[in-house]
Amino acid sequence: MPLSGQLINVLAAVMLLIAFAMLSQRRILSLIELFAWQGVVLAASTFIVAYTTGQGHLYISGVLTVALKVVALPWILFRLIHRLNIRWDVETLINIPTTMLIGIALVIFAFNLAQPISQMASTITRSTLGIAMACVLLSFLMMMTRRKAVPVVIGFLAMENGLFFAATSATYGMPMVVEFGIALDVLVGGFIFGIFFFQVRETFDSLDTRHMEKLRED
């Protein structure tokens, strides 16, 4: 296996490592940092894929990743929690080792799901598809097991990271238009969530998503 392929594999492993670190992280600030690091890893792997395969548009999406997911979104999130003054620990619905166990089961599931696809694919990054899917599922799990709104949003953003990674590893990325669209969506999503946080806090005086249960009509 050429060095670039090995590097991509290592970066994929680090992606997964970060996904698990996010799953087990208790502090919001560290969570955002981890999210930014995931963006860095994602961008690095995108650049390597771009370099080895000569796909020019991947450079652009790499730059986009850095700008958006490493700089802009973490900055917005930092500002948000600064403004909202919410630096408390993340509360989880299930205890962390159990969450990790479920995570491992998900990883096995994702790997086995991806195995036939990766055997068919001919891309240099094919074996990372399983990891990308695992990242998506793990982010989903994180969204489900967190109580506060901010970690849920970070989970959502991390899920997008996973999807992006899956796209890069399976087919060398989506068409440029789609990527721009998604990037814009994420950014807009970030803003909407920001507004949403303020609204939620004004309504319930807290950012605990459990309060949403009160919206149910009885």
Add this chain to the structure above:
Amino acid sequence: MTLGGFLNQLLQMLLVALAAPLLMGWVNACRAWLQNKSAPSLLQPYRVLRKLLHKDAALAENASWLFRFAPYVIFGCMWLVAGIVPVVASELPFAAAADVIALVGVFAVARVFISLAAMDIGTAFGTLGARREMLIGALAEPALLIIFFNFALISQSTSLTTIVDTLAHREFALYPSLAFAAVAFVMVLLAENARVPVDNPATHLELTMVHEALILEYSARHLALIEWASAIKLFAYCAIGIACFAPWGIAQAGDWNALPLAVLAAVAKLMIAGAGLATLEAVSAKMRIFRVPEFVATAFMLAMLGLLLSYVFEV
């Protein structure tokens, strides 16, 4: 078993036993520097050992034979480890006596004996220490085993010699699963050697102490043996980490020409490892004792993920 190899073996065992307190001193000195304190002498651990050996042993009235026997067993176990782990040379004759699974077993023997000895007197601190030690061990031991399984899957072997040879003397390759194993290994090292985020060897605070609570009843030569054994344990862990994750420059047993370079490499790597350890200790805060199982369980999970990863990348 050639004579050269055997000599090499004995030399290493002696060297490790003698150098282990030095590594301890080095870590302590580094930590002191990082914390802007004036560092103790590098030789301080030796002075402590000498002082302890000179003292009369005070033994609790109801101590049984197990209590007096345990320090020797612990010391023996750690010395065996010192004879197995490749430090400057691989393919040691004794290395074949125990593969990595047996290595984990030796650590377990030592842990069981020190915990049993702690419970022998029947004080609150002893049992408290034993409970915590066994709890951490119960999670750290499988984690360590799974970390080794990561290597076993790469090199198709659980013998340390083959693992080191595979990684050191073959074509360079990146193994993503080892990234996970490395993180997990550092976590296990911290937990198993009573280092800062898990345990603080410098305090006797009942809320947090583990190792110190275990050995509270020991004094004089018994304490010296245990302290020495834990120094060897730290040394052995560092050596295992180096042998597995950064094995470059290690010599083969009996190859006397490669030895000087290997010794230099080993010293340099150990110094870096010690400094790294001190840095880790300096930047992290002591965890609550209830967080420790989570910490070690995380190491376990990471190692397991590494196993799974190594299957994905075989496709």
Add this chain to the structure above:
Amino acid sequence: MPAATASYLEVVIGIVLFWLAIGALGLLRPAHHGSSARLLYALGAVAGVALAAVALAAIGAPPQAVVLPLGLPDLPFHTRLDALSAFFLLVLGAAGAGISCYAAGYFSGAHGNGGNLTCLQYHWFLASMALVLIADDAYLFMVAWEAMALASYFLVTTDHHDPEIRKAGFLYLLIAHVGAISILLCFGVLQGGQGEYTFDAMRHAELSSRWATVAFMLALLGFGAKAGIVPLHVWLPEAHPAAPSPVSALLSGVMLKTAIYGLFRVTYDLLPSVHWEWGLLVLVIAVVTTLFGVLFALMQHDLKRLLAYHSVENIGIILIGFGLSLIYIGTGQPVLAVLGLIAALYHTLNHAIFKGLLFLGAGSVLKGAGLRDLGRMGGLIRVMPFTAFFFLIGALAISALPPLNGFVSEWLTFQAALLSPSLEHGVLRSIIPLAAAALALAGALTAMCFVKVFGVAFLGVPRSGEAIGGREASEWEQLGMGWLAVLCLVLGLAPVWMIGVMDPIALALLDYSPATIGMAAHWMWLTPVAPERASYSPLIFLAVIVAVVLAAFGLVRLLYHGRLRRTPAWDCGFPGLNARMQDTAEGFAQPIRQIFAPVYEVEAHHPDPFDRLPRYVAEVRDRFWSWLYFPIAGAATFLSRLIGRIQVGRVAVYLMYSFATIIFLLAFVR
């Protein structure tokens, strides 16, 4: 029958008859005559040693068969002794010898339950187990199997005045019979419709793949019920502690192994082929059983119950090896399957030895101090040093610590699991390492559990008056425990020899043997497959540690001094240390209860803050009772109530039922 030299099988049958005779003699002997009982049990022990010796020789010999002129007309009992039977006879003989020797001391004393009936049941129990192992047709097998179940049932209910024990006995009998029905059905499927119920006929029966799976499932259920796999394990922690301790040792150490034998016999020998899916199922069940057993063992404070839960765990470990071997056979790699099979067999033998030893140790504590509750023990090492020493050996062995025997079999199981990269199937490859991880976790938790047991029971300060006044076990008991402790050491130090002994079994069942795959090539090094892959030498291991211990001991005294003074324990400036300051068994395992909280069903009672005598009570229950057994019991009660309605008590109505049945049969069955 060749009359000149008695074949091994004939000797075995002779020993069976000898045991039966001892039992009969035990019934006839004058009651409350201690020395005669001692003699009988000692003779039984000698027979056990003889059985072990014969079995050891017979493993390497070609299979022998004898048809006994017993049983129904035209249905004589077939017996056969091959390598697999011989190995399990070795387990029975080796463990049985030590246990009988112990029983000679245990049952002869003033401890009460050494009645004549116990002697009969005990030896018939031994004999029926031996018969199960040499049976070569379904009839004899079932007869012996049921005799074994009944003998053990009566032994379990020795103290039948206690309603709890009667209840435990009933539970045991119930699950044993559910299992027996399943085994019977399994044999029915295996014979493939020819009406021949000898094992030989079953070997040659044409069985479709689907029916083979049905037979395997039935065997797994039937033998699993006896072995105590989850969720059929519930009888084990009830029945094993209820029996007198030597019987507990036999139940846990040997009887569970007959179930393993049955499973191996059906799977490797009688079934025509093996599917890897079976192996996967076994592996999953085994992993669950292993973890479940050890997690619940940690929660126990009754010493014998704790040991019973560890039996559940160890059955799981045996089945992990078995499952791995099935997976390897099913995927066409019988060479690798050898390792799994050897691991399973080795652990079977090891468990019989160390679990027997531990139960005997628990028996000595029960007899010498009258204690079973860990919460009242403490400091027993000072009043019963020999028992403590033997128990320590057993505890170290079961904790899989080198260089004792438990480590060897777990090591082999790990090695078998690490061969998984050679499999094609993705799911299997990723699940097998998880099994290895679970085994590693179980091993470490076992060590924790036995530190708890030994620390709380034998070390520390006595927690009650009984613990202070404990008496050391008698010589016979010490001899029995010593025999098993020595075996622990021998099996741990000479694994290569033992694997050499087991060689013919693998050769007979899988056509490959450890010798052909390069295991145990050298007397000093145990190696799976090849020495580069892994090697382990317990002798060097022990030698280095012993040398260092001696050297350290000598050098410290030579260079410095060996001065010693006794002082009170350091009380941290807070005078008045007492026994209640030590951890209790519950306290020691409390962190585990917190970490694995979802596994347990805990009923905790917190005292009122104003309570003058506060008591904190927490009881850990098995979730399977509320998940599985209570619903089943409820459904059964409901059904019987429903059916009970047709019972009215008037004769005329009953006659009407019969009449209606006859009319129905006449009308529809022609």
